[in-house]
Structures are given as C-alpha cells and as structure tokens.
Amino acid sequence: MPPFLRALCxxxxxxxxxxxxxxxxxxMNVRHRNRLPRQGPAIVTPNHNSHLDTLAMxxxxxxxxxxxxxxxxxxxxxxxxxxxxxxxxxxxxxIPIARKRGADQADPLAExxxxxxxxxxxxxxxxxxxxxxxxxxxxxxxxxxxxxxxxLVPVVPIFMYGLGRAxxxxxxxxxxxxxxxxxxxxxxxxxDSAGGDKKTFMASLETNMRILGEKHERPEFD
Amino acid sequence: MREAWAGPVEKxxxxxxxxxxxxxxxxxxxxxxxxxxxxxxxxxxxxxxxxLLRRRNPARGFNEIRLRVRSFWFxxxxxxxxxGFARWFSIVCIAFISFVAFxxxxxxxxxxxxxxxxxxxAYMAIPLQYLLAGSGWYGLFIIxxxxxxxxxxxxxxxxxxxxxxxxxxxxxLQFGLMTCVFSLSHMAYLLALPEAGNPxxxxxxxxxxxxxxxxxxxxxxxxAGKLIGRRKVTPSVHPGKTAEGxxxxxxxxxxxxxxxxxxxxxxxxxDALGAGLLIGFGGFLGDxxxxxxxxxxxxxxxxxxxxxxxxxxxxxxSLTFTAPAFFHFVYFLHY
Numbered sequence: 001m002p003p004f005l006r007a008l009c010x011x012x013x014x015x016x017x018x019x020x021x022x023x024x025x026x027x028m029n030v031r032h033r034n035r036l037p038r039q040g041p042a043i044v045t046p047n048h049n050s051h052l053d054t055l056a057m058x059x060x061x062x063x064x065x066x067x068x069x070x071x072x073x074x075x076x077x078x079x080x081x082x083x084x085x086x087x088x089x090x091x092x093x094x095i096p097i098a099r100k101r102g103a104d105q106a107d108p109l110a111e112x113x114x115x116x117x118x119x120x121x122x123x124x125x126x127x128x129x130x131x132x133x134x135x136x137x138x139x140x141x142x143x144x145x146x147x148x149x150x151x152l153v154p155v156v157p158i159f160m161y162g163l164g165r166a167x168x169x170x171x172x173x174x175x176x177x178x179x180x181x182x183x184x185x186x187x188x189x190x191x192d193s194a195g196g197d198k199k200t201f202m203a204s205l206e207t208n209m210r211i212l213g214e215k216h217e218r219p220e221f222d
Numbered sequence: 223m224r225e226a227w228a229g230p231v232e233k234x235x236x237x238x239x240x241x242x243x244x245x246x247x248x249x250x251x252x253x254x255x256x257x258x259x260x261x262x263x264x265x266x267x268x269x270x271x272x273x274l275l276r277r278r279n280p281a282r283g284f285n286e287i288r289l290r291v292r293s294f295w296f297x298x299x300x301x302x303x304x305x306g307f308a309r310w311f312s313i314v315c316i317a318f319i320s321f322v323a324f325x326x327x328x329x330x331x332x333x334x335x336x337x338x339x340x341x342x343x344a345y346m347a348i349p350l351q352y353l354l355a356g357s358g359w360y361g362l363f364i365i366x367x368x369x370x371x372x373x374x375x376x377x378x379x380x381x382x383x384x385x386x387x388x389x390x391x392x393x394x395l396q397f398g399l400m401t402c403v404f405s406l407s408h409m410a411y412l413l414a415l416p417e418a419g420n421p422x423x424x425x426x427x428x429x430x431x432x433x434x435x436x437x438x439x440x441x442x443x444x445x446a447g448k449l450i451g452r453r454k455v456t457p458s459v460h461p462g463k464t465a466e467g468x469x470x471x472x473x474x475x476x477x478x479x480x481x482x483x484x485x486x487x488x489x490x491x492x493d494a495l496g497a498g499l500l501i502g503f504g505g506f507l508g509d510x511x512x513x514x515x516x517x518x519x520x521x522x523x524x525x526x527x528x529x530x531x532x533x534x535x536x537x538x539x540s541l542t543f544t545a546p547a548f549f550h551f552v553y554f555l556h557y
Binding site: 133175178217221 | 321322325326328329330331332333334335338341342345519520
C-alpha cells in the first residue's frame with residue numbers, strides 16, 4: 001500500500017473509531033499533556049489493561065502526527081487471521097513483534113529499530129499483555145533494549161486508569177467510564193540506566209509509572 | 223456557454239433556497255426568545271462591568287468570577303442551540319447530559335468487575351427513558367426506571383451469580399440511575415407536555431423557567447453567602463454554605479419566580495411563590511446531596527478528578543432535585 005493511502009487509512013481509523021469511542025463514549029482526562037513528545041523518534045510506555053488502550057493512546061497525539069505514531073503489538077495475537085492482520089497493520093498501524101523468539105533467531109525488535117531510525121513514535125506496552133484489569137504487572141525489558149540502542153531517544157512513561165473498567169479482557173462491548181491519563185517526565189538511557197544497566201533502567205521506568213498511578217485515590221474495582 | 227450554465231445554476235440556487243425554507247424555525251416561543259435575549263444582555267453587562275473594574279483596579283484579577291461568567295456564556299450559548307433547533311434535538315441534548323452525569327457517577331463509585339454487563343444494561347435505560355419522555359407516554363415514563371429497571375438490574379446481576387458486595391453494587395447503581403437519569407429526564411418530559419397546558423409558550427417556556435431559576439438560584443445563594451453569610455447551615459456537609467446565603471438566595475429566586483411566572487408559565491401568583499420556594503430550597507438540597515456523596519467517596523470539591531471534563535455532576539446537582547420537584551408541582555396544578 002502506498003504511504004499516502006496508508007496515512008489516509010490511519011486517519012480514517014482515528015476519526016471514525018478512536019475519537020468517537022475515546023472522546024464521546026468514554027471521555028479522556030489527561031494530565032501533563034505537554035510532556036508528550038512533539039516529534040519522533042520517541043517511545044511512550046503506557047500500562048496495559050484493555051484493547052481500548054491503543055485507541056486512547058492515539059487520541060493523545062495531534063492528528064497530523066498519527067501516521068508516524070506506531071503501536072507495537074504482539075504478532076501472535078493480531079496477525080492470527082488474515083483480515084485482522086491486514087486491518088491492524090494498515091488502519092491501526094501496528095508494528096508486529098514476536099513475543100517468543102522464533103527458530104530463525106532473528107532480532108524480534110528489528111522493525112522497531114527501523115521505525116525509530118525513521119523518526120517515528122513507538123507506543124510500547126511494557127507489561128506485554130493486558131492481564132488482570134487495573135493491576136500493573138512486571139515489565140518486560142524490550143524498552144530497555146531499544147533505549148540502549150537509541151540512547152538519545154526519550155522514553156515517556158504513561159499511566160492510564162479506567163480503560164480496564166470500561167472494557168476488561170474478555171469483554172466485547174465497552175461500558176463508558178471516564179479515563180484518567182497521567183503523562184510522566186521523559187527518561188533517557190544515559191540518565192536512568194546508571195551506567196548502562198537494563199535492569200536499573202526498567203526498575204526506574206516501573207517506579208515512574210507506578211508513582212504516576214498513585215497520585216489519586218481510586219474507587220475499588222474487583 | 224453561459225446559457226448552458228444558467229439552467230444548472232438556477233436549479234442549484236432554487237435547491238438552496240428551498241433547503242433554507244425547509245430548515246426548522248426556532249421552536250421556542252417569543253417569550254422564551256426575549257428571556258434569552260435578557261440573558262445575553264445581563265451577561266454582557268456583567269462582562270463589561272468586570273472589565274471596567276479590572277481597568278480601575280488592575281491588581282485584583284477577579285479571576286474566579288471571570289471564570290464563572292465565562293462558563294455561563296458557554297451555558298447560555300449551548301442552551302440557545304439546544305432549545306432553538308428542534309424539539310427532538312433538545313431532548314437528545316438533555317439525554318446526553320444525563321449520559322455524561324451517569325458516566326461521571328459510575329467513574330467515582332466502586333464497581334465490581336463481574337457487573338460489566340449490568341452496567342451496560344444500566345446505560346441502556348438512558349435512550350429508552352428519553353424515548354419515553356420525548357414520545358409523551360407519561361404512564362410508562364414515570365414507572366420505567368423506578369419499576370422496570372429497578373427489577374431488571376438485580377435480575378441481570380443475580381444471574382451472573384456474584385454475591386460478594388451484591389447489595390452495595392445494586393444499591394449504588396439504582397441511586398445513580400434515579401439521580402442522573404430519572405430525575406433529569408423530567409426536564410425532557412416538560413417538552414412533551416401538551417401545548418395547551420401553558421398558553422405562555424408550552425413546555426419549552428416551563429423548561430426555561432426551571433433551568434433559569436435553578437441556575438440563578440445557585441448564583442444568588444453564592445453571592446448572598448459571600449456578601450452577608452455568617453452562620454454555617456450545614457457545617458459537616460458543606461462548610462461554605464451559610465443560613466444567610468441560603469435565605470438571601472431563596473428570597474431573590476422567589477422574587478424572580480414571581481416576576482417571570484406570568485411571562486413564561488400558567489402559574490398564578492401564589493403558585494409562583496410555591497415554585498420559587500421549591501426551586502430555591504430544592505436547588506440547595508440537590509447541591510448538598512451531591513456534595514455529601516462526593517465527600518463520602520473521598521472526592522473533594524474542585525478535585526482534579528473532574529478537571530478537564532468540567533465536573534458535570536457539580537453543574538447539574540441542583541437540577542437533580544429541582545427538575546422532578548418542579549415538574550410534579552406544575553403537572554399536578556395544570557395538566
């Protein structure tokens with residue numbers, strides 16, 4: 001598909017799906033929107049509770065930027081069927097990655113490197129899976145690998161609350177809830193890895209995301 | 223060449239002219255139109271006064287009152303659009319207010335993950351209730367949520383089978399639906415009342431009377447409290463409310479209710495006195511009830527949880543009480 005046609009598809013998805021669901025049905029309440037990266041290359045790392053997370057993330061960026069905003073998603077899930085794969089790749093604009101390293105030993109993040117080199121903005125859910133709604137899990141270290149290869153690229157932690165209530169794993173129809181989004185301060189490999197250690201970097205990313213989420217008292221949900 | 227174009231151009235112009243003629247004329251009657259005009263003049267005067275005061279005294283920013291005035295500009299413009307286009311559009315707008323209020327309520331209360339589908343059912347009550355309001359089917363409108371949905375929600379909930387926290391979950395849901403949907407939908411039903419009941423301008427004029435007085439009452443109580451407020455009237459719920467503010471605000475509201483009644487409603491002088499008292503005290507009660515709920519849930523006034531989407535519950539709190547109260551007052555007397 002030529003690039004301009006793909007951009008049109010992505011805008012169509014933004015305007016016909018993401019905006020109506022997130023801005024009218026749900027309602028987004030974003031704090032520190034100015035901390036979002038103005039341009040790529042950049043990585044934003046939200047927590048993951050729901051399929052709606054990707055839609056919500058897309059609405060945070062100005063519409064002009066959308067063709068360059070790429071959600072990173074599990075190939076084994078989204079490319080399972082041909083139609084869903086075609087839709088995910090062209091309309092949602094996902095970068096598919098293999099959650100398990102295949103027999104060919106290729107680097108699963110190769111496409112992410114290329115995207116960052118092109119100056120795109122990656123949306124990576126470092127928990128790797130939605131899991132239990134509104135409970136944060138241990139982070140996978142892919143973000144640290146990317147950050148170490150691109151030490152100048154800002155990594156922006158984000159915490160979202162409400163989407164897991166609106167559409168938890170297993171539900172097929174969203175139920176409207178207001179969504180809170182907290183954007184954290186950008187991190188960089190040089191400052192937050194304390195001498196090039198991936199574990200340290202992931203630990204401080206996890207702390208930053210948790211702190212964002214603890215700013216407000218939440219109603220119970222279980 | 224030019225002649226070849228003349229036909230289509232004329233056709234197009236005719237189509238546009240016909241389209242404009244077919245546009246619905248503003249549905250509100252003259253009395254409402256003039257009162258709207260009054261609102262705009264009042265707002266313009268207030269805005270100008272503040273601008274002059276600021277020029278005289280630049281040190282004081284008057285920021286709080288400027289924000290309030292600005293939000294009233296928005297409200298009045300939106301209300302003009304909502305009421306001026308078509309009857310069904312007004313009802314859709316009120317339904318949307320219900321929807322946002324109910325969504326905010328659900329976002330604040332604890333919910334159970336198991337109840338996902340029950341919450342969906344609860345939301346479905348909104349279009350149904352407003353459809354009933356718009357169609358003017360009074361018998362079903364008035365029992366739909368208190369009876370049918372009152373039975374349907376626990377039924378759906380018990381079929382899911384989670385008993386832990388059952389009573390709390392079903393109780394919280396019912397209260398939200400009654401407050402945000404059933405109560406507010408009385409505003410929409412005013413629009414479906416037969417025109418003959420109010421020769422001054424039908425249901426639209428009554429709706430305008432209700433909303434204008436309720437909003438005015440909020441402001442009057444706030445201003446009276448700032449000017450002469452001393453004795454706290456509900457110290458444990460809302461420390462900002464004073465007896466002087468309450469009574470002063472109610473007095474102003476009653477005066478305005480008497481003034482506007484012959485213009486907008488079929489109410490006699492004594493009836494208007496009753497309506498003014500009902501809206502004055504009812505608005506106060508609605509306000510402190512929502513405040514009590516927010517305090518119970520641990521949300522303080524002006525908490526950032528409602529920043530950005532403006533806190534619609536705080537805007538319609540008085541109406542959750544005055545809308546059904548005023549509706550049944552008028553309905554009993556004149557319909």
